[in-house]
Amino acid sequence: MNIRNHPMRFTLLSACLALGGISAALAAPKVYVANETDGTVSVIATDTRQTVRTVTVGAGAHNVQATADGQRVWVTNNGTPPADAGHAAHQGMSGAAHAAMATSGEVWAIDTATDTVVGKVPVGNHPAHVVVSPDGRWVYVTNGGDNTVSVVDAGAMKVVATIATGAFPHGIRLSPDGQLAYVANLKGGTVSVIDTASRKEVESIPVGKGPAQVGFTGDGRLAFVSLSQENQVAVIDPRTRKVLRKVPVGNGPIQLFATPDSQRLLVANQGNRKTPGRTVSVIDLTSFKVTASIRTGRGAHGVVVDADGRLAYVSNLYDNTVTVIDLAAHKPVATVPVGAGPNGISVTP
Template identity: 40%
Template sequence: MKTSFRWYAAIAVFTMVLLLAACGDQKESEVVEAENMGEEISGETESNQVVEDVVEEDYIVVVANEKDETLAVIKYPEQTQEIIELEGQAHNLEVNVDTELVWVTINPPHGHDDEEDGHSHGHSHDEEGVEKVVAYDLNTLEKVEEYEVGNHPAHVTITKDGNIVVVTNSGDDTITIINRSTEELTTVAVGEYPHGARISPDQQFVYIANMQSADMSIVDLTLKEEVNRIDVGNGAVQTGFSHDGKYAFVGLHVDNQLAVVDVETQELVEKIDVGVGPVQMYASYDDRYVIVANQGSEEAPSDTISIISLETLEIVKELQVGQGAHGIVISKDSRYAFITNMFEDTVSVVDLDTLEETARIDVGYFPNGISIN
């Protein structure tokens, strides 16, 4: 009896061990399966996150279609457009990110017909229209402000806070400085036929390219007076800056060069040969490049941009874009450059990682200035 009992007891214990082992294996299997599921879920989440990380950002690019008398508000990469009808010809524009306003210079629609290379050189005033600078809200596309300025306004530039607006008046060799908070307008004399203008990164000065006097005016925005004038070269058409504040640039439309000025010393330090008929330039925010749009003339249009290293001040690539490359702007993330091709009514999009054109967008007639929100 004792032997039998012990035998059965041993069998029971053995059976229980097998059952417990089986349960353990099942639980371990369930744990492993759960962990695997967790890894799959985690992996799926990470995968989704990666997908979300590479989703293209929306860029809002605004183009002045001068002879259409419109602004094109382009969403990229969707390439959808909304159109703002203007009350005259838009020569140039600039978007202020803080206020989400786009400022545009307006000339009477039938005035200043004497044009050369895409820029009017007449000094007559059209009595039938008003020359002004106008602000449009990028959210509503409605006009919200306007100011009468001097004869034949060309370019407009704005301080980062959106309060000070500067307009070059090519027809009377002046600039207009507008203080929006006080509504005070100040006129300052500069060089002959002031055209392009940009405000320095420290927000203290505005640098103006004077096309007919072959120099660049520097105006103190606090003193509201010209404090220096630098000889740069023939056909000084537009200015620009490296975003670290080290260099100022001037496109020399006649000399086919980019002038480089040391901001600290206010001295010309370099002239770089670029394509034919350069107009606007823009530096990338990561301080890799300054890119020059080479327009040429309507009779002999250029179709390139010159990509220049900010480290060496040497051209790293000449890239073909559209006919009459004129205006240029670079996105804040330094990913894309957008260029207006004046003589074929398009905008080129250039990837700054590959240095290749990735898209060409149809816009209105005679696209001139360009800016980005």
């Protein structure tokens, strides 16, 4: 949050000062990282660029998502394991990287004021990604082992609907207006389009090999899906629901994220453990060409951009770190140690 660029925030700051609430007004956004190998969530303070807290969650914590108001963070996992049970690390996105779990997974809610777990909801088998409706009321979880999406009532803390998708749904994102959910079906080669009002799949878009994650520009003009087995990103027209073109990127692209001005798309190139990727590709959304390749740690997996569009945060799966990138300079400015096997990543407003 850049207070200098938002005059109304001076009024808010003054009011907080008058009420003795300066600490709340000046609180910096936080980055949350799901560490799959050790079943934790790392909390990074954006002002100090240090991990300030580690939250224990369920086994195989895979993805996290902050709500629009920043009060909650949701994390997918496989539930609290038996005392003598271990769990395998996420090794990449090709082949049988995600073996379906035998028991149902869960999605947990973390209160960002205290960074404590305040709710747990059973969902489907092998939950992967999670997103939240703009009003924070509904939580959507992809279940890779069930070929479904669970719809969770955030207030009641229970599943209220289950939606069929393509084969092995993984990444999911909502359109900017919240009316549609796009789901990347990793083993189906498609993107499912879900109407969030009717809670039904209304279209299946053929996209290519190994679709891992989807995304939208903030203006809703374009949608995207990373093709982990083609080393490309497919660009989709949300109006026609057709692939417009494909853009070559690095090895094993996984997560992607558009800048708030809808001008650039960042793509994390994970590669694999034997030949790890170490870059984020920057695609210009006017020319649809890669205009920069930014160095990261080994196994760049998750990527998110802050609300001001100044900084990007990238989880490095094989280095157990997060790279902080200055998007004006197109260069890394910090490396933050986190837990083991960092995957999904999200930043509060």
